[in-house]
Amino acid sequence: MEYDVVIVGGGPAGLSAAIRLKQLAHERGAEVSVCVLEKGSEIGAHTLSGAVMDPRALQELLPDWRERGAPLDVAVTEDRFLFLSERGAKQVPNWLLPDNFRNHGNYVVSLGNVTRWLGQQAEELGVEIFAGFPAAEVLYGERGEVKGVATGNMGIGRNGEPTDSFQPGMELHAKYTLFAEGARGHLGRQLMERFSLCEGVDPQVYGLGIKELWEIDPKMHQPGLVIHTAGWPLQSDTYGGSFLYHLDNHQVVVGFVVGLGYTNPYLSPFEEFQRYKTHPEIRRFLEGGKRVSYGARAIAAGGLMSLPKLVFPGGALIGCEAGFLNASRIKGSHAAIATGKMAAEAAFDALRSARRNDVLAAYPEAFGRSWLKEELHRARNFKQWMSKGLYTGTLMVGVEQKLLGGRVPWTLHHRHSDHERLKHASRCKEIVYPKPDGKLTFDRLSSVFLSNTNHEENQPAHLTLRDASTPVRVNLDRFAGPETRFCPAGVYEFAADADGRTSLVINAQNCVHCKTCDIKDPTQNIVWVTPEGGGGPNYPNM
Template identity: 55%
Template sequence: MQRESMEFDVVIVGAGPAGLSCAIRLAQQAKEKQQELMICVVEKGSEVGAHILSGAVFEPRALNELLPNWQELGAPLNTPVTHDQIMLFKNSEKATELPSFMVPKTFHNHGNYITSIGNLCRWLAEQAEALGVEIFPGFPAASIIIEEQRVAGVITGDMGINSNGEQKPGFEPGMELRAKYTVFAEGSRGHLGKQLQQEFKLAEDCSPQHYAIGFKEIWDIPAEQHQPGLVVHSTGWPLTDEATGGGYLYHAEDGQVYVGLIVDLNYKNPYLSPFNEFQRFKTHPKIAATLKQGKRVSYGARAITKGGFHSLPRMTVPGGILIGCNAGTLNFAKIKGNHTAMKSGMLAAESIFHALHNNTEDYELKDFDARFKESWLYDELYRSRNFGPAVHKFGTYLGGAYNTIDQNWFGGKLPFNIKDQHEDHAQLKLARECQVIEYEKPDNKLTFDRLSSVFLSNTNHEEDQPCHLKLKDSSIPLNVNMPKFAEPAQRYCPAGVYEVVEENGKDVFKINAQNCIHCKTCDIKDPSQNITWVTPEGTGGPNYPNM
């Protein structure tokens, strides 16, 4: 197939905090050195921010370095954190606020801001474009160009292929975007980043990566229930026995709150439904009191890369680099990954510019590791290296106690390395060994079903296109996953994509790809590792307005 080709100095895949920070830092250095650079950012969402979902309490440390005058430039950081509450939900009715000395200091948010990271990315894109960066939304990077063991760019997805793989009228082949350096900033479980790690064996010397699924809803609430700047985190119920994780409630601007639940994807009971656990969470009196008489206006879910320091792969390959959540730079001890993603992008930009400025011929970013190890990003991730593994190994309470001592008394430098060497997908027990979990029907006031929730995410895909959820073996869902695990895809997917339905007296595994909100949970949690998420046709997926 003949494809058009464009040449750039740097192509960046993904217009999230990491990718945009990388683009801005590259352009800043080019301007300082009066060197012309062609920088391209491709984004699979219909616009910058459309696929961005984050809590989010934002730490401005990296932004202070990248754009010190961000306030003058109008960055959408308008709600400083005024107060932290850490709650232990003992059961569905009772809760206790934990005193400060019992809470890891990494949970304290003085100096941080409650914000929409989607809107922050829209603003960062404006700053990048003002510096001459070209940004192309609606163009998913579908494959990697690898030539002579070097990454030489990416190919964008073909447009106008029907569900049978045939060309429709108006078919347009994807373009080759060639570059001296390609930056992979796709976010958690990026499908090209996953390929890159396999092709170049980047994760051979680290612990398995670990993930959670994070839910978020935005609610408009009455003024008398709104406390701008209040940050509430919770642990315990509803996840006490079945899974680890925690909830959050952030009082943002304009009479809105962000409410969500994070569920670690190493849970064992195949009957657990993370979506329904989130619905239960909202019924706790401490959460319901804020949401009552409010109106839910948005919903979304996204995988979170949370393995941390011990799970970091090698990030560089000839001609390419992984950054942000595609590499796994989130600091789970803070429940924050945006400032770390931004810093990783800035470090990558400095390494790439050094190579370009010095006309390096071998395309190796040889100085990146040294830059990373000398940075506050490395120090921060190292100090939090045991946080997630301690919870996995010792449970919510004992693991939490260890982390409080480690963070508050020893600054994350206790001389132990706790590692979790178990793959998340391999943790499910057989269905016959587990208790079926019965969830109450939604009341459509606090709790809702999945399809009405997906409606609020503004998700849309061109219907007549190849399914972007690929099964390696179409027989596995019913012949393996069903008898062993009661086919958990029906429950772990937060969008109702996967169903087992009866047709003509036979069970059929059905994939409703139109509903997919691109959370990547299926790619992570499927116990047979039979599902691979790839990019759908351009602009497909959710269209989050303020997430």
């Protein structure tokens, strides 16, 4: 199938690019064919974010978003930032909060619902959206340029052979292909290696965000209240924090982010999140309520200094695929929309000038002149400071952001990827986590059930190993099997067979596509590849 532009990923970045392409075509009286591929069963099925949304980029893309019925209904009414100890909490006076923690003018949203709405806007403009079709392979032309993607085959059995329901994948050829898979994209990773897009930049670093949606007692509900915390239950040398946002309809979203650069292999982000909910300042909102949904997703947190080159012959990286999230604000949707729009404008101009498969240099040039570049530049040291520990990080972020407004002459750098940071288990103290109570705290399997995760069982596992012996020989022996703890979905477990031989069991059916294993595995032996289309979570209102 031939298109002018193929977009891989139906999130905010990909859909915004599609919308902008069609807007420009209508404005100029041109014909531009645009296709969006989405691996989830529907648009929004795999979209997970906090989220407090800055509407600035949406205003630029669709100035009449209110009239169009965009689901930005709950304006932020109050910010609270708490430092937690095990039993206590100290609130930072609002006058002391730097601008990155001020949310006046922003909205508490379900990003999944915003994404579904963006999909409707794109389809009304004539964008073709194929949900349930993951892009599994990048296609290259004779000169080595990207010429499109191929979707995965359907109906391949666990043994790798076609079943009775086999359907071959499709090749989608395009003059330009935009990649918007989200953080740690499967194809984006390949493109970064092939075109050396990360040369000369800091290693990308990530956090794992875990989130639950709750219906709570109406007496405890305050629409628009935004709470962030730092400190307990994490040790002061481990980067992380929490969010609790009040939506409408007596619902709140509660979540926890743990930086994947942590060093103790016994740490479990999932269990740390469960412990966090037991803090008196948090449990008072949740007690008597009902957990509705659960999900997890890795986020790219390296910021400006970890951005790869954005373009290559025939295509570009947009949104979280490139790592545009502003970790200091815990926001990425506005950056995704903005970069999708910029890349679309560059692609449209290139199509109009009859250039083919060249490098869209106008896109990074537009980013270099943008408010987004300025915003990320001011926040460029945030994650680096916070990686030095809670107290040092808090002090220096306060100096940079509150006193100096982000205008500082120094720049800090990340030196190591997250998978390089684990210490040997023999050097670390084991962490004993309390058992879940089934009311406020829960286990992994009951949580995955609420994510509506499903994969066709008779298919090759999409969590692959470069070397099947490494999990036991290295990970279990040296690091006490960290994959059983860093996975928030219970995918990995070590089991002994009848002869007493231990091996790694991969329960790929449980995978919520968070990408943590692909990031944190200390030997980079686990490689996440695309499963059969439509598999994975089906998040409602997340």
